[in-house]
Amino acid sequence: MAQDWTQQDICLGGSINAKRTGKCYQMGSFIFRISVLVQYDLFLHLNTALFLLAAMAFQSGVISSQPQVSVTQYSVSPGLTDWSSNVCDCCEDCGICLCATFVPCILGCKVAQDNGDSCCLPFLPGAMIALRTSMRSRYHIDGSVCDDWVVMACLPLCGLCQMAREQKRRG
Numbered sequence: 001m002a003q004d005w006t007q008q009d010i011c012l013g014g015s016i017n018a019k020r021t022g023k024c025y026q027m028g029s030f031i032f033r034i035s036v037l038v039q040y041d042l043f044l045h046l047n048t049a050l051f052l053l054a055a056m057a058f059q060s061g062v063i064s065s066q067p068q069v070s071v072t073q074y075s076v077s078p079g080l081t082d083w084s085s086n087v088c089d090c091c092e093d094c095g096i097c098l099c100a101t102f103v104p105c106i107l108g109c110k111v112a113q114d115n116g117d118s119c120c121l122p123f124l125p126g127a128m129i130a131l132r133t134s135m136r137s138r139y140h141i142d143g144s145v146c147d148d149w150v151v152m153a154c155l156p157l158c159g160l161c162q163m164a165r166e167q168k169r170r171g
Helices: 039-057 094-102 104-114 127-139 145-154 156-170
Strands: 018-021 024-027 030-033
Touching (some): 094 104, 094 156, 104 156, 127 145, 127 156, 145 156
Antiparallel strands (some): 018 024
């Protein structure tokens, strides 16, 4: 590899094993020729180039597979269901019926707590409508906020019994 180089010639290439012969750096089949005038300035760049070439040599080979796409399937529920009992089926469960008749505040607290809400919720104005709407949403029961308002405004104890029975059946 005896070639005559001028001062502007710089050749880059190589492998990891580098050795210096005169003012040329030989790396495998490639030679780095750095002139005396620019040798000091390029010393740091040459070290950086040697480091990068060494790092590239340790990288894995050609990528032989493409990224794969995964498909996730979701099942859609058949739709909304109805309440498990009617609003006026208060006597269907005598314990719930008696509790709603004589101590509705305790039954309201139990229903609210079983729904994950505060025991004080039944004492707030309009909160039983929100509780009923929350239960409908949780159990995927068909209806609307207007339906909830009508039931809780016109038949509040029957609505409370219906919510307690629904929680009892659904666990």
